[in-house]
Amino acid sequence: EAGVVQSPRYKIIEKKQPVAFWCNPISGHNTLYWYRQNLGQGPELLIRYENEEAVDDSQLPKDRFSAERLKGVDSTLKIQPAELGDSAVYLCASSSRTKRSEQFFGPGTRLTVL
Amino acid sequence: KQEVTQIPAALSVPEGENLVLNCSFTDSAIYNLQWFRQDPGKGLTSLLLIQSSQREQTSGRLNASLDKSSGRSTLYIAASQPGDSATYLCAVREGTAGNKLTFGGGTRVLVKP
Numbered sequence A: 001e002a003g004v005v006q007s008p009r010y011k012i013i014e015k016k017q018p019v020a021f022w023c024n025p026i027s028g029h030n031t032l033y034w035y036r037q038n039l040g041q042g043p044e045l046l047i048r049y050e051n052e053e054a055v056d057d058s059q060l061p062k063d064r065f066s067a068e069r070l071k072g073v074d075s076t077l078k079i080q081p082a083e084l085g086d087s088a089v090y091l092c093a094s095s096s097r098t099k100r101s102e103q104f105f106g107p108g109t110r111l112t113v114l
Numbered sequence B: 001k002q003e004v005t006q007i008p009a010a011l012s013v014p015e016g017e018n019l020v021l022n023c024s025f026t027d028s029a030i031y032n033l034q035w036f037r038q039d040p041g042k043g044l045t046s047l048l049l050i051q052s053s054q055r056e057q058t059s060g061r062l063n064a065s066l067d068k069s070s071g072r073s074t075l076y077i078a079a080s081q082p083g084d085s086a087t088y089l090c091a092v093r094e095g096t097a098g099n100k101l102t103f104g105g106g107t108r109v110l111v112k113p
Helices: none
Strands: A005-007 A010-013 A019-024 A031-037 A044-050 A053-056 A065-068 A075-079 A088-095 A109-113 B004-007 B010-014 B019-025 B030-038 B044-051 B056-059 B062-067 B072-077 B086-094 B101-103 B107-112
Touching: A005 A088, A010 A019, A019 A088, A019 A109, A031 A075, A044 A065, A044 A075, A075 A088, B004 B086, B010 B019, B019 B030, B019 B086, B019 B107, B030 B062, B030 B072, B044 B056, B044 B062, B044 B072, B072 B086
Parallel strands: A010 A109, B010 B107
Antiparallel strands: A005 A019, A019 A075, A031 A044, A031 A088, A044 A053, A065 A075, A088 A109, B004 B019, B019 B072, B030 B044, B030 B086, B056 B062, B062 B072, B086 B101, B086 B107
């Protein structure tokens, strides 16, 4: 079984530029999560999707961050414009309806904003 | 608001020594607690999951205990090996907040040969 796939793995951009991250969850997993992990800290939830619906986006900075999961499978997280403080690892995770308590994480996208 | 703390932030031990990693949380109303391992440049791998009704879970050389009333969990790794070098994160799932995980800052472990 393939795990959670994320791309790109690394991204370096200049501040004020836009950037997008892509996530493909484990097949059949209806719940998808985006986390941000700053250096030396634990991940923090940005947004959670149940199928196509964003059910928890309270921690998403909505002025510059947006996310979508149009068909309830893949998801894209976008930052526009990026700021220096957005440098972090962006992790995607997914879980199934039958085993909601266990989340499987992708390798993450390491973003560096210069 | 739930806060999860892991102390120490970093730990270095010689190979063969037992590892003891601590995790504390402020709100005892948790659904379960999970320990993860994170290798550099990699995602998180789940090690052990303890339900709120359980006191401990074991898997091979790993043993995790949970004392919900005092807001503490401990991960023990017996007879450490250089391959155990990684960052270990604990996370609590809140009982009334859906599937939200709140993570600690992690303990970075180095096992020296």
